[in-house]
Amino acid sequence: MTTAHKDIEATIMRLLQAYNKEEAPLSPETNIAADLNIDSADVLNFVMEVEDEFDIDISVNELADIHTISQLAALVAERVNAD
């Protein structure tokens, strides 16, 4: 389970690199929008890539409580395991 979470985090970090224009260091605690200076439209684009990668859906409402890479990974893990 922990390994799965770590794997998911690694995949999220890989996908996030395209949006990490300032090449900020990424860690599980990185705040995706605030630390990486990503605007709302790109947050949606990035989340769609995450959805495609894991073949899951994340609603806009769920994003309200997701700030860090670790939190997003936890949601993805929950969704992947539920499928």
Add this chain to the structure above:
Amino acid sequence: MADLLQKYEKLRRRHDDLVRFGADAVMLVNERLLSPTRAIINGRETILAGTNNYMGVTFEPDCIAAGKRALEQYGTGTTGSRIANGTYALHVQLEEALARFMNRRSCMVFSTGFQANLSMIAGLCGPEDTIFIDMDSHASIHDGCRLSGAKVVVFRHNDVEHLAKRLERHPAERGGRLVIVEGIYSMLGDFAPLKEIVALKREHDFQLLVDEAHSFGVLGETGRGLAEMAGVEEGVDFIVGTFSKSLGGIGGYAVSNHPHFDVLRYAARPYMFTAAPSPASMATTLCALKKIEAEPERRDILMRNAEHLQKGLKEKGFELGFDGAITPVVAVICPTEPAAVAMWNALLENGVYVNLALPPGTPKKLALLRASVSSAHTPEEIDAVIAAFEKARAAVADLV
């Protein structure tokens, strides 16, 4: 305690940087209006080529006379909401006229187009429902979704396959499902693949709302919008529109054939708790509606002007946001944000106003100079707009 406006520091600095280039795009003042296509801006006579005044009806003498009569007969304002004292004979007349024009059973009018979307989306949907919206939806659609408390699922712009996948993954459970698309997307001028989206109803159960704000009066044989043009009006459950574009006023509307549509009059809070639109607005809008109905040639002229501008700019080597069809929104893509700001200023100095549209309010982070044509533009004015674009590009050659 943090100062509440502190969170906008970055936004404020960005705005200040833009203003340093020249005029303030968000506080541009029209000192005097000369016609639907001309104004005095910064003391200079300017061609208005970014005002969404598609049918050019803002200075029609009979509409102005109708507004004056309404002011005299009904006063300056309604001082109350539609469900209290704010419903006047004019509101009812306009609702009846719009329902007839749109060939629908019922119509509600709202104080603005933004309010129409807030009222309809938050009125139709609640926390148990799911809303599917296009990624490039207008702010009023995003905000209506938020207000509704519904589950919101975003699909890629105009991507029917992605929408289908989303519909499959979010089955209707307890609540209903609403798909929302736009007749013409305001930034680039492209439109939803509505026929294909309506076809999805055969496999996926949902209701469909189309925002025809920019397409009302413009698309379709009689100007009813994209649903009419695509021949799928029966598949569209709710249509929302505005008075502030083709009808040259202020306000919004929604129409439907749903037998219980009128329940929204006492269920949709943004409708219930807003002062009813002013009598003069209703009267000029009613007059403008009759005018665009009686003068379909306005639509032909509009499309000729749109084609003229689109072709002209392309011939001069400008890259356009959308050229897959003729629509009255013609958006020029600028290579960078500073180039867009500098060109916008140069256009103004050359006597042409267009909209400066920057990310994140634009699709794909594009920096746009968004022009929109009117049926009131003369071919000479369109030529002048094209020439001004060329001059502006030359003036900022070091940036483009």
